[in-house]
Amino acid sequence: MSAPTNAARLELLRWMIRARALDERLVALYRSGGIRGGSVFTGRGQEAFSAAGAMQLREGDVFAPLIRDSAGRLVRGETPLDALRVCLGRKTGVMRGRDGNIHRGTLGNGVIPMISHLGSTIGVIAGLLLAKRLRGERDAIGLVSIGDGGMNTGAFHEGFNVLAVERLPVVLMVADNQLSYSTFSDRSYACTNLVERAAGYGVRGHTCDGTDADACLTTLSEAAARVRAGEGPQMVVAKLLRLAGHGEHDDAAYVTADMKARFGDNVPLFEQKLQADGVLSADALATLWSTARADVATALTQAQSEPEPLPAQEDWSAYSVRDLLSFKAVL
Amino acid sequence: MSAPTNAARLELLRWMIRARALDERLVALYRSGGIRGGSVFTGRGQEAFSAAGAMQLREGDVFAPLIRDSAGRLVRGETPLDALRVCLGRKTGVMRGRDGNIHRGTLGNGVIPMISHLGSTIGVIAGLLLAKRLRGERDAIGLVSIGDGGMNTGAFHEGFNVLAVERLPVVLMVADNQLSYSTFSDRSYACTNLVERAAGYGVRGHTCDGTDADACLTTLSEAAARVRAGEGPQMVVAKLLRLAGHGEHDDAAYVTADMKARFGDNVPLFEQKLQADGVLSADALATLWSTARADVATALTQAQSEPEPLPAQEDWSAYSVRDLLSFKAVL
Amino acid sequence: MSAPTDQTGAGKPAATSIRYVDAINRALGDALAADPRVFCYGQDIGGTFGGAFKVTKGLVERFPGRVLNSPISEDAQTGVAIGAALGGMRPVIEYQFADFASIAFNQLVNQAATYFWRTGKSIPITMRFPAGGTPGGGPFHCQMPEAWLSHHPGLVVVAPATVADAYDMLRDAIACDDPVMFIEHKLLYSHLKAEFDPARAEHLPLGAAAVRREGHDVTLISYSGMVHECLRAAEQLAQEHGIECEVLDLRCLRPLDTGAILSSVAKTGRVLVATESWPFGGTAAEVLAVISTDGFRLLDAPPRRLCAQDTPIPYQVDLFHAHHPDAARIAAAALELAEF
Amino acid sequence: MSAPTDQTGAGKPAATSIRYVDAINRALGDALAADPRVFCYGQDIGGTFGGAFKVTKGLVERFPGRVLNSPISEDAQTGVAIGAALGGMRPVIEYQFADFASIAFNQLVNQAATYFWRTGKSIPITMRFPAGGTPGGGPFHCQMPEAWLSHHPGLVVVAPATVADAYDMLRDAIACDDPVMFIEHKLLYSHLKAEFDPARAEHLPLGAAAVRREGHDVTLISYSGMVHECLRAAEQLAQEHGIECEVLDLRCLRPLDTGAILSSVAKTGRVLVATESWPFGGTAAEVLAVISTDGFRLLDAPPRRLCAQDTPIPYQVDLFHAHHPDAARIAAAALELAEF
Numbered sequence A, B: 001m002s003a004p005t006n007a008a009r010l011e012l013l014r015w016m017i018r019a020r021a022l023d024e025r026l027v028a029l030y031r032s033g034g035i036r037g038g039s040v041f042t043g044r045g046q047e048a049f050s051a052a053g054a055m056q057l058r059e060g061d062v063f064a065p066l067i068r069d070s071a072g073r074l075v076r077g078e079t080p081l082d083a084l085r086v087c088l089g090r091k092t093g094v095m096r097g098r099d100g101n102i103h104r105g106t107l108g109n110g111v112i113p114m115i116s117h118l119g120s121t122i123g124v125i126a127g128l129l130l131a132k133r134l135r136g137e138r139d140a141i142g143l144v145s146i147g148d149g150g151m152n153t154g155a156f157h158e159g160f161n162v163l164a165v166e167r168l169p170v171v172l173m174v175a176d177n178q179l180s181y182s183t184f185s186d187r188s189y190a191c192t193n194l195v196e197r198a199a200g201y202g203v204r205g206h207t208c209d210g211t212d213a214d215a216c217l218t219t220l221s222e223a224a225a226r227v228r229a230g231e232g233p234q235m236v237v238a239k240l241l242r243l244a245g246h247g248e249h250d251d252a253a254y255v256t257a258d259m260k261a262r263f264g265d266n267v268p269l270f271e272q273k274l275q276a277d278g279v280l281s282a283d284a285l286a287t288l289w290s291t292a293r294a295d296v297a298t299a300l301t302q303a304q305s306e307p308e309p310l311p312a313q314e315d316w317s318a319y320s321v322r323d324l325l326s327f328k329a330v331l
Numbered sequence C, D: 001m002s003a004p005t006d007q008t009g010a011g012k013p014a015a016t017s018i019r020y021v022d023a024i025n026r027a028l029g030d031a032l033a034a035d036p037r038v039f040c041y042g043q044d045i046g047g048t049f050g051g052a053f054k055v056t057k058g059l060v061e062r063f064p065g066r067v068l069n070s071p072i073s074e075d076a077q078t079g080v081a082i083g084a085a086l087g088g089m090r091p092v093i094e095y096q097f098a099d100f101a102s103i104a105f106n107q108l109v110n111q112a113a114t115y116f117w118r119t120g121k122s123i124p125i126t127m128r129f130p131a132g133g134t135p136g137g138g139p140f141h142c143q144m145p146e147a148w149l150s151h152h153p154g155l156v157v158v159a160p161a162t163v164a165d166a167y168d169m170l171r172d173a174i175a176c177d178d179p180v181m182f183i184e185h186k187l188l189y190s191h192l193k194a195e196f197d198p199a200r201a202e203h204l205p206l207g208a209a210a211v212r213r214e215g216h217d218v219t220l221i222s223y224s225g226m227v228h229e230c231l232r233a234a235e236q237l238a239q240e241h242g243i244e245c246e247v248l249d250l251r252c253l254r255p256l257d258t259g260a261i262l263s264s265v266a267k268t269g270r271v272l273v274a275t276e277s278w279p280f281g282g283t284a285a286e287v288l289a290v291i292s293t294d295g296f297r298l299l300d301a302p303p304r305r306l307c308a309q310d311t312p313i314p315y316q317v318d319l320f321h322a323h324h325p326d327a328a329r330i331a332a333a334a335l336e337l338a339e340f
């Protein structure tokens, strides 16, 4: 495991700040009534792990993010405008108002848009990577997220086992943020660390401190390198804390003082570390923040100026083939 | 781990022989057209492991058997007559002709009748054991079977995780018989031995040679003792071979010569060992077989003389409360 | 649907006004207090949090050890319920959203539903489904599950539309020896309020439909949240057109109270079934099948159904509202029927 | 149901006689040969064994690496299909029995079915369901899955009843850009034989129903195995009572060919829907809902349905046969209708 370059560290911080700026704007929007219906879900506290994972990907790779991956999504090429359009239900958004918030994503960015049912994207990324293998696209790898709660779904188990049996090139990122909504880990699993599940699938496990951005970068780059070297699926478990409610409707009063004391906020921690290392000046840091916030502000103005879908113009059909009465295979 | 007593060994052999005799009669019946519709499923090759597991149970304990547990079912108190009535679809059988073959069972014997969907009994035994805990019945333990194939179902994962999280008193018996129907293990899982899955659930794992009856007895009695001592769920993985088709409709042509060479038949192996140890005479062995076969023959004659259900007399209702139009809680 | 007010007249002035969610909470508390066999198991219900919709708020404090958190494992939650019932308990399971109970489909329709018929042992479990659309919920937090719970034989499916029913039917469900699927409408949780007198007179049996408004021109059949839209539509038609609709709240969806359905159709000869669920093979289709086979000669006009658009449920709020029937659309369809 | 013989007249003398299972096997082989995007994934299909019903026999030898064994993981099998479709492939998945596809319910109705509407990307997957009752199969090896596959919008559901349809509709399904649920009747696999001419003339489009026998007295509507019972019943009624039934094979269950249904009802005015599935909210209920809402004035008698008993499917053979309609019961019901 080689230490990350300062360039990579600065890039990571930039993504973390951009994600935090976007999330904070979404929260403010929600609180001021700027989101019609629904809630807002953010990745605060998990930026380093999410972004460091996505930074391992190249063009042609695929990412199956979950709720807390606002940072990883940005790394993959989603812009704040893309995100805001979806959260605001804009017709111009990639989901056209049909789906919202964290369900956003497009294969154009190499992102598989999630459905809500946790665990069910794991089998999907297995199929996508299998397709690439069958088509002879040997270079692509996959990255897929799961939480400490989602690890206990049947869908996760079936899907991850298929990834392992097929030895597909994938990094599984397990963000163990101590909480499954309000449920503490001891009601979700009985092992000491979820990485103990790796061996049972026949895959290699890695752990890192999810509040330490350097550790995330180092561990995830090793895992991705092993995948690219043909070693098959790798599981990386990070311990960290969700620094927010499950969604903004949730005040997270159940989070104990002890939990909060045990986990720092990855963003200021990394800022301080980079400054202490002399890699980042106070000015440069301020610019990172102001640029990120300005970009989000511009994107928000733009998104808000764009139209919402009109029910009367909506195409109410769930099928792409409209007329099966005239459909036949061309043989 | 203390060596099993000769009394226990002889008892185990007796159950193994009784199970084999029953299964062989069922096969003969199937081949001669004596089973109307459907197939016949046996536990040949797996008698030692199944019976040794069930021998650990006491009155009040519960067993959730699967396809290959003909031996364990007998140990729990099912008679050959009980089994034959169900396989022959008799009205007198515990399933009254409504369900058949391996789906048989009654809580009266402390047996949970399985549905076909593999893995789905694991959650059920968790609930049953939780009920006993909530009711203050602290002594009862559970025993539950799964195969190398069924281990990869989502239902297994969710159910076993609940057993582990609740630290319920249960022994999981994993019969890794190299085959999931026709599918070899390398297409079912990618770890070396399924026992590697134990740690991920936070439970203790044990392994044994499933063709060695003594090893089965020793290992399962240790596992059960640990459960009774309050150590929570134990996982016991046995390696063995299904010595039959999946069901009798299956000629199992896919089983390789190499696989057959690697695994002996637990019944003659144990017979020889007990004879070599001077615990069992040739006469006593012959009597075990003749008694077992005679019991099965008597049971078969009895079952065949009994009526099948009559459609016109069938009670075609899936509900126990017949009239919801007059149903109210008595508060 | 917009926020409903209770027009069902179930409340009495003397009683205190409580919300639909409070009625469920109270029914759970009373059942836990009355019967040691009752316990609750579900995601996020076992801590101070009280569940995603706070339905179980305060119960863990009153009944420690009997309100338990489960992992995100809907299949196992259901297996646990079945096993606990076999062990003599009366479990009440909360799925966090009805949409996620899709994971439990197999355990529900193949294990819970078949158990009694196969073995003669009944399975007294109550499964709670927070269901139905709320603005911004999107495709996976707004669904109604009754169609896929009702096809396989063996499950009782109920869907209370009023505060009193939320209480009474949950107590009935827990007392029932068969598996009861209890569908709670999320929009009603805090928006529906009514006076509730715990010492009130007799309530309807679990399987009975209720006439919420009498009328002789058109029968409007619905359940759950949509009952309130039908009541609004009926009021509007009475005011504006002098058309008197009979509003039938099915309450119990499996089995259906076919007697009540056919009686009302006999009276009006015209029927519209309104649901917020998808049309294909939904409860509305089953009701129409019953009416057309058993009530054909009672009909003066073709029966109709008004269901959701045949797509997933949209996130964006205007699309969401356009996705399912509302009072205005129900009134328009009923007017056509009345004038047929 | 007893073993059917093909009375649909789909075969021509010059062609060779093959079984329903052979037609499916041939369609798979031809699709694999024609399109490199096609591959098969399912339990026990990737070895010499050829699958529980030998439907894929010989394919792995001809197409190594493109016919793959999966673990016992119906949820993941379905996820794999969806992902592979996103990756540009046209996967064909075998569930070992339709009954076990209950495990895949969520992936099917919430992931596969919603994908196109949510994202604009269509999901060309073909899911094969060996379905329907065979004597001794019992509660978990005999089910028909069409009801719970059809309610949520987004899945195409088809159920071929003839040898030619088994071939043609599978080729169509694989070519279709939407997820197609392909229901194969296990009793037809080896019992149904017909002459099959690969170079025969045009076949019906995927979504069209087929009139299998013309008649003007009563319309018998069915699909899959039950079509053959209807044909027998029609023959019997013609011979014994001079009553001419029109037998309509729906072929495609979602969407329904409502035009064909209503045309036939317009001709006869009397209709019986026969299925081996449960009644509640089943395809028969939907067909009756369509007829009663859109074809009310075409009817001369109340429409009827004849479905399975409302219990799990029994193991014992006599109970099994009594559980679902057969030609005799269909004929009796049709006779009542004709004499109404």
Ligand SMILES: Cc1ncc(C[n+]2csc(CCOP(=O)(O)OP(=O)(O)O)c2C)c(N)n1
Binding pocket: A067, A068, A116, A117, A118, A146, A147, A148, A149, A150, A151, A153, A175, A177, A179, A180, A181, A242, A246, C043, C072, C073, C074, C096, C100, C103
């Ligand atoms: C199958 C399923 N059941 C329930 C839910 C509701 N739900 C949404 S997020 C969540 C908690 C998730 O916890 P975890 O997987 O640890 O992810 P985190 O939110 O902590 O990032 C739950 C229960 C769901 N999305 N899917």
Ligand SMILES: Cc1ncc(C[n+]2csc(CCOP(=O)(O)OP(=O)(O)O)c2C)c(N)n1
Binding pocket: B067, B068, B116, B117, B118, B146, B147, B148, B149, B150, B151, B153, B175, B177, B179, B180, B181, B242, B246, D043, D072, D073, D074, D096, D100, D103
């Ligand atoms: C969920 C589910 N899918 C498919 C099947 C069909 N099936 C019955 S037995 C079997 C193989 C089981 O293998 P394993 O679990 O190893 O048990 P064994 O038969 O070897 O004892 C399969 C695939 C099933 N019963 N349940």
Ligand SMILES: [Mg+2]
Binding pocket: A147, A148, A149, A175, A176, A177, A178, A179, A180, A181
């Ligand atoms: Mg978490």
Ligand SMILES: [Mg+2]
Binding pocket: B147, B148, B149, B175, B176, B177, B178, B179, B180, B181
């Ligand atoms: Mg096996």
